[in-house]
Amino acid sequence: MKLVLADPTLLKDSISVISDLVNEARFKITREGVELVAMDPANVAMVVFKLLSSSFIEYELEQDRDIAVNLANLKQVLRRVSPNNLITLEIADENKLKIQLKGSTTRTFSIPLIELEDKEQRIPNLSFPVTVTTASSVLTDAIADADVVAESVSFEAEPEKLAIAAQGDLSKAHIEIKNDSNTKIKSEGDSKVRSKFSIEYLKKMIPASKLSDEVSIYLNNDYPLKLEYKIVDKLLLSFILAPRVEND
Secondary structure (H helix, E strand, O other): OEEEEOOOHHHHHHHHHHOOOOOEEEEEEOOOEEEEEEEOOOOOEEEEEEEEHHHOOEEEOOOOEEEEEEHHHHHHHHOOOOOOOEEEEEEEOOOEEEEEEEOOOEEEEEEEOOOOOOOOOOOOOOOOOEEEEEEHHHHHHHHHHHHOOOOEEEEEEEOOEEEEEEEOOOOEEEEEEEOOOOOEEEEOOOOOEEEEEEHHHHHHHHHHHHOOOEEEEEEOOOOOEEEEEEEOOOEEEEEEEOOOOOOO
8 A cells, every 4th residue: 555645734634633533543545545434432523534546646555454543643743744745655564554754855654553443433324404505714703703602502594594603601692694605505495493512522623624615514403513624526524513402
């Protein structure tokens, strides 16, 4: 296996976000690309990551591989990446992942592969009557506003607007995002949906805005939330977050 990536930020920024939610994870490496599906330790959030083979400048793979690593270790190495570096990923004989960073110098790191319980995470089959596609910065700002007053935030969507609201003991925040040229709201019929989520988890997900200027928000009533950040033909970073119950 030899995978060479010319745009190191695709991997660096993705792992930086994922490692805030997941400690250890298994990557499936196939002809299509590198994929990770993992739950956070509390089973509240799922991460789905796909780095397509078309985003690599060299992609040698004799057979499909599964490799598991400690994401904190991988993140520490990737922090040493410069924007103009080529990243090469290989499996070393001594059961290690070899990461080479090539720029004006060539630096090579090895991190151990680990054994993980052989339990395949399946992406749940969810149904969403409302999809909101907007600038990543709009969602990031809304969560930052809600974070000022409370620990949880509600998303309430109807055909022409999305309201993001939070309420603390004395304070309230209410952000209204209208269906316009910058925000597209797709709704089945006159669907009006509302769900509540943990701000702590959302704050760990929205740094994925570094990867994509646009985010898709999938909603249903008292139902998990799905966030999707995409770079066409290169990358998908998606999150599924369980709702908070109303009487918390």
